[in-house]
Amino acid sequence: MNAEEDLIHEMRGEVEDKWRGALTDAYMKVPTAEAIATKALEILSEETDAIEKS
Amino acid sequence: MRLKSLSICGFRGFNDAQTLDLSDTMVIFEGPNGSGKTSIGEAVEWLLYGRTLKRTKGDDLSKREYSGCYKNAHYIGSAPPYVEAELDDRAGKARKILRELKTDETSVLKVDGSVVQDLKEFGIDHLHDRPLILQHTLQDFIFMKPKARYEVLSAMMGLEPLIALRTAVEAAKTEFSKRLPQRAVQAQSRRTLLVADMRQEPVLVPVVTLIESGRLAAAKQHLGQVAQGLVSPGYADLLQALKTVKSSKERAQLDWGRLSAAVISSPAEAPVVKLLSRLDARVSKIREHLAAAAAEQQGSQREHEPQRRQFYHLGLRLLDSVHPEHCPFCAADSLTPQRIAALREALAETPEGLAAIQKALAEVRGLTTDLVAQVAEQKKVVPNQPDDAEVRKIRDIAAGAAEAFLESNKALGDQLVICGESIEVLKNLQTAIEGVLSSGELPKSSDDLAQVVGRYKAEISVLPAFINGYAANYSVLDPAIKAGLASSADVKKVERTIAALEQWKDVRIAQVCRDVERSFTDLVGDIRTFTERKQKQVLATRDKEIKNWYAMLNPISDVAYDGMVPGTDNLELRARTYAKTMFAAPNLSMSQLNCVGLAIYLACATRKGTPFNTLLIDDPVQSMDDEHTEAFKKQVIEKLLDDGFHIILLTHMQLLAGDVEALYRRRGAALYKMSQYSRSGPAIEWKGPGLGRLLEMVRTHKDATNEEYRKTATLNLRMFVEQFVKELYKADTGNPISRKYEGKSWGEIRSLLKSCKSFDINDEAKLEDTCNFTSKHLHPDERMPRSVANSAQLNSHYIAMSEILTKYKPVLGF
Numbered sequence: 001m002n003a004e005e006d007l008i009h010e011m012r013g014e015v016e017d018k019w020r021g022a023l024t025d026a027y028m029k030v031p032t033a034e035a036i037a038t039k040a041l042e043i044l045s046e047e048t049d050a051i052e053k054s
Numbered sequence: 055m056r057l058k059s060l061s062i063c064g065f066r067g068f069n070d071a072q073t074l075d076l077s078d079t080m081v082i083f084e085g086p087n088g089s090g091k092t093s094i095g096e097a098v099e100w101l102l103y104g105r106t107l108k109r110t111k112g113d114d115l116s117k118r119e120y121s122g123c124y125k126n127a128h129y130i131g132s133a134p135p136y137v138e139a140e141l142d143d144r145a146g147k148a149r150k151i152l153r154e155l156k157t158d159e160t161s162v163l164k165v166d167g168s169v170v171q172d173l174k175e176f177g178i179d180h181l182h183d184r185p186l187i188l189q190h191t192l193q194d195f196i197f198m199k200p201k202a203r204y205e206v207l208s209a210m211m212g213l214e215p216l217i218a219l220r221t222a223v224e225a226a227k228t229e230f231s232k233r234l235p236q237r238a239v240q241a242q243s244r245r246t247l248l249v250a251d252m253r254q255e256p257v258l259v260p261v262v263t264l265i266e267s268g269r270l271a272a273a274k275q276h277l278g279q280v281a282q283g284l285v286s287p288g289y290a291d292l293l294q295a296l297k298t299v300k301s302s303k304e305r306a307q308l309d310w311g312r313l314s315a316a317v318i319s320s321p322a323e324a325p326v327v328k329l330l331s332r333l334d335a336r337v338s339k340i341r342e343h344l345a346a347a348a349a350e351q352q353g354s355q356r357e358h359e360p361q362r363r364q365f366y367h368l369g370l371r372l373l374d375s376v377h378p379e380h381c382p383f384c385a386a387d388s389l390t391p392q393r394i395a396a397l398r399e400a401l402a403e404t405p406e407g408l409a410a411i412q413k414a415l416a417e418v419r420g421l422t423t424d425l426v427a428q429v430a431e432q433k434k435v436v437p438n439q440p441d442d443a444e445v446r447k448i449r450d451i452a453a454g455a456a457e458a459f460l461e462s463n464k465a466l467g468d469q470l471v472i473c474g475e476s477i478e479v480l481k482n483l484q485t486a487i488e489g490v491l492s493s494g495e496l497p498k499s500s501d502d503l504a505q506v507v508g509r510y511k512a513e514i515s516v517l518p519a520f521i522n523g524y525a526a527n528y529s530v531l532d533p534a535i536k537a538g539l540a541s542s543a544d545v546k547k548v549e550r551t552i553a554a555l556e557q558w559k560d561v562r563i564a565q566v567c568r569d570v571e572r573s574f575t576d577l578v579g580d581i582r583t584f585t586e587r588k589q590k591q592v593l594a595t596r597d598k599e600i601k602n603w604y605a606m607l608n609p610i611s612d613v614a615y616d617g618m619v620p621g622t623d624n625l626e627l628r629a630r631t632y633a634k635t636m637f638a639a640p641n642l643s644m645s646q647l648n649c650v651g652l653a654i655y656l657a658c659a660t661r662k663g664t665p666f667n668t669l670l671i672d673d674p675v676q677s678m679d680d681e682h683t684e685a686f687k688k689q690v691i692e693k694l695l696d697d698g699f700h701i702i703l704l705t706h707m708q709l710l711a712g713d714v715e716a717l718y719r720r721r722g723a724a725l726y727k728m729s730q731y732s733r734s735g736p737a738i739e740w741k742g743p744g745l746g747r748l749l750e751m752v753r754t755h756k757d758a759t760n761e762e763y764r765k766t767a768t769l770n771l772r773m774f775v776e777q778f779v780k781e782l783y784k785a786d787t788g789n790p791i792s793r794k795y796e797g798k799s800w801g802e803i804r805s806l807l808k809s810c811k812s813f814d815i816n817d818e819a820k821l822e823d824t825c826n827f828t829s830k831h832l833h834p835d836e837r838m839p840r841s842v843a844n845s846a847q848l849n850s851h852y853i854a855m856s857e858i859l860t861k862y863k864p865v866l867g868f
Binding site: 007010014047 | 221576584588
């Protein structure tokens with residue numbers, strides 16, 4: 001893990017909220033807006049399906 | 055990353071391919087303006103980042119003017135212009151980086167022959183995190199906007215990933231909203247409408263508050279409690295139970311007040327009854343007018359015109375004796391249209407008769423007025439009666455208790471129908487009589503006005519009793535109805551509760567969307583906070599380093615740089631004079647600002663964890679005075695070398711170049727002179743030794759098939775030995791070399807070794823062996839080769855001298 005990844009890792013370590021934790025999963029190495037948004041939409045879709053089925 | 059060599063072809067000032075040997079600890083390129091020095095710096099910059107700051111800024115000014123400036127103006131080679139570097143990576147492994155310029159000014163990057171997209175594997179990413187300190191960029195940082203300064207400094211400090219992260223998260227939030235699925239958009243829209251509607255219901259307001267605070271579990275629980283309060287206990291399905299309640303409430307909705315009636319306590323006093331006497335009066339008047347005229351005429355004509363009287367009788371087919379009630383000349387009460395028509399005919403011949411007819415006609419018309427008033431009064435006292443739907447609802451609400459009221463309602467309704475029919479008969483008869491009196495036209499009706507009025511009076515007279523009955527029953531039923539009534543508010547409350555339960559999935563999905571959006575916002579805030587904290591941490595040490603570098607350059611100054619003050623997304627530079635703090639950019643001199651810029655770049659380029667071991671410095675003291683220049687030469691460079699940095703120094707100042715080379719010769723500084731710039735590119739000539747450089751040249755040429763190269767290698771070996779002795783003496787004893795040794799060869803200078811305490815006497819034989827080897831191949835006076843050594847011989851001496859150099863590097867300060 002290089003210095004940049006160290007920083008992100010440290011930053012992520014401070015984020016405990018479920019959603020923000022999930023979002024930070026998307027950019028451990030390459031932070032692109034599209035990757036983060038895609039991750040968020042994936043999780044939204046999963047949660048929507050779960051709600052619809054409940 | 056440490057650069058070992060740089061090959062440039064067709065780029066900027068370089069036309070023909072040239073390879074610069076950068077293997078020495080410090081490499082100085084000295085040359086006048088326009089000799090190509092800056093092209094070396096730009097070549098390194100372009101190689102690492104694919105663009106240069108100068109070009110980036112130039113494109114902002116005029117893309118047209120700066121277009122095509124990477125390629126050398128004279129370059130006509132068929133191959134693309136390129137810059138290539140040999141280097142050691144962070145692990146010490148030998149690597150090659152090549153960047154070729156394409157015609158559209160993009161480039162192809164290769165590492166060890168393979169095309170790559172970037173140099174992140176070397177830790178190289180951001181243009182501002184660089185091993186280059188260029189004179190023309192020294193003040194860039196100072197004259198940036200504070201926000202840009204913050205971002206650039208963060209990048210220079212290695213915090214760029216956090217800035218990139220924040221930017222990415224902000225952009226992702228927008229991207230997320232744009233790409234939101236239709237189901238989520240629909241849920242958000244429904245949630246908005248639902249919450250707005252629930253807010254209208256006081257009992258549901260706490261639920262709304264909980265929803266808006268994102269506490270959906272508590273909101274759902276509260277909503278459940280509200281719903282349970284609206285249904286009877288024992289339900290199996292809460293939603294179904296609510297729907298049943300709603301249906302029941304809807305049935306129990308009735309405008310009961312609309313059906314109320316004023317209680318008429320006394321029918322005789324009721325206006326509707328009072329007016330009836332007017333009708334009687336009208337009838338009496340009509341009779342009086344017609345009868346009086348008829349009686350008068352009858353008296354006169356009975357004697358004088360018996361035939362005519364008989365005619366009337368016969369014409370009407372009426373006989374006094376048989377039907378005295380129809381005889382116009384009898385004092386009968388009957389007021390049928392036929393009799394009135396006969397009277398009119400009989401009376402119309404005399405003026406008195408005509409006057410009587412007109413009076414009767416006026417009374418008949420007055421009868422119309424009275425009827426209208428009568429009906430109006432009747433309407434005032436007759437209550438609004440329930441329609442069929444209301445009757446059903448009344449039965450729903452009050453069940454059996456409603457029957458008496460409904461019966462009285464029916465009786466009233468029936469009576470009103472009867473009254474209505476009588477009014478119609480009376481109106482028709484009135485119209486007929488009016489027509490008879492006006493024109494004499496005989497109508498078909500044979501009703502007697504007096505009788506019809508009498509019947510009408512009788513029917514109307516009992517109407518108040520029916521109304522009173524209705525009213526009395528209304529009053530009796532009123533408490534039962536009111537107890538069972540449901541207001542529209544009641545229904546709405548149940549309806550809203552049902553809607554909230556049915557649309558709860560929308561609320562949850564919308565909440566997920568809101569959670570994500572809030573998380574994006576929170577995350578940006580967290581990154582800002584984290585970045586600021588990290589920046590302060592870094593600045594706590596880095597700013598100290600910056601101040602140290604600045605102090606090194608400005609040993610004594612009344613006005614000085616005082617540090618950086620970071621904000622959320624900006625960075626201020628402060629200066630201090632006699633304990634007074636102020637902003638640096640507007641208050642320090644250009645020379646001082648250059649020192650600040652240099653100190654900042656030095657601190658950042660030498661930061662812990664920097665991927666760069668090589669530092670390229672281009673004319674750093676160009677606008678500095680002698681004191682600053684001396685500080686740079688003697689302290690800054692020494693500190694960099696002490697910290698293990700490999701320095702490439704570009705300068706147009708001959709004195710500076712010479713002094714630096716002399717100062718750091720013993721540490722391996724090599725001096726190159728750049729002059730005679732031509733269309734083929736800069737002319738670069740090696741001017742001064744560097745022990746590493748000498749051995750590198752031996753390594754480069756020892757295996758060459760070309761004898762001339764091997765001769766050069768031999769000469770370099772000899773120069774290495776003699777230079778080594780002198781450098782070791784200076785480093786070991788701290789004394790300069792006496793002038794008497796200038797230009798002397800091995801035989802004269804070997805005695806210097808005796809004074810070197812660190813010298814291992816066993817190594818003298820190795821040095822002598824190499825000297826003797828080179829003597830065999832060099833002309834005794836000119837030291838020019840007289841015979842050519844082979845590669846194997848050269849290699850063995852190269853290895854021996856390399857071992858010597860390695861062994862004494864600590865003494866020599868390498």
